Amino acid sequence: MPRPPHHIRAVLFDIGDTLWHSRAAPPPGEFRRLAAGRAAAALREFGIHHEDPSLVARTAWVAMEEAMRTARATDCAEPDYGLVSQRALAGIGLDLSREEAAALLESTYISGIEGGKAPFADALSTLTELRRRGFRLATVTNRAFGGERFRTDLRDAGLDIGWDAEAVSVEVGFLKPHPAIFEYALHRLGIPPGEALMVGNSLAEDVLGAQQMGIPAAWRRSAPDAEGVTPDYVFDELAELLGLPILAGPG
Ligand SMILES: [Mg+2]
Structure with a gap:
């Protein structure tokens, strides 16, 4: 045989x-609104103010996506997203620790049922x-x-x-x-x-x-x-x- x-x-x-x-994902505008709210809540928790939580959420997210794209195109090593987020947010005047930046980034991830999965x-x-x-x-x-x-x-x-x-x-x-x-x-x-x-x-x-x-x-x-x-x-x-x-x- x-x-x-x-x-x-x-x-x-x-x-x-x-x-x-x-x-069943919410429309992009709804994602952005939710993410901005989460970013504002995270910043409140850290006792930090930023006048544009929408920009904060977007900055961290775009930096993460960019780092992931680069990794996929090169060595496929997972970036340190906390560090990536920390650096990007420093660029808009936010002084966060790596841990804070990681927590903020993750808070803006609208996932699971809420994300329409x-x-x-x-x-x-x-x-x-x-x-x-x-x-x-x-x-x-x-x-x-x-x-x-x-x-x-x-x-x-x-x-x-x-x-x-x-x-x-x-x-x-x-x-x-x-x-x-x-x-x-x-x-x-x-x-x-x-x-x-x-x-x-x-x-x-x-x-x-x-x-x-x-x-x-x-x-x-x-x-x-x-x-x-x-x-x-x-x-x-x-x-x-x-x-x-x-x-x-x-x-
Ligand atoms: Mg797949």
Whole structure:
């Protein structure tokens, strides 16, 4: 009998636009209004006044996005967002500690249900069925904010299934497609690359990152963000994963 190409024992999931989406997100103006309110509250807490909390929120956020973009285009090392925010806010006359700047930045992150995050309709049932079949399940996600906040957002979205491993870029120190974040997940699961399947919607981060590590990848069809990347599997709805022969049961 020929061996199937992969004996899969674990499935690694990207989160954004793979397991949840933000179609119900508030309009940008509402995000900005909320973020400005949070920035004002954070500054009040530090006993600092700034006449334009909107500018404060925007300055910290833009600096974070810029740092993340640069990291993605270069070494994929997660920036120190507290430091990034501290420097940017110093540029508009705010003298904050790194910790204060980090707290202010995170406070302006409108996330979870408030940010309009909702799971895809078949996300939980697909994860539950994969687990029933004996697969170990892990997240491999690029996010600037991890910790309890992220776990709460997952829980609120009904996606806190008791993950066997969670690789969050800001906690691991590297962004997908860097091998370190995949290695982290595999290490936590205690399995070699060929026994995992990566599932995600980004060719550049999920598919390429996984394949470079020897992990096969299933791509949730989306607007392509890379050229010359060929996923091992392609699907449109999560439930289709359950029909893949390699996911019939752990190898
Ligand atoms: Mg994604």
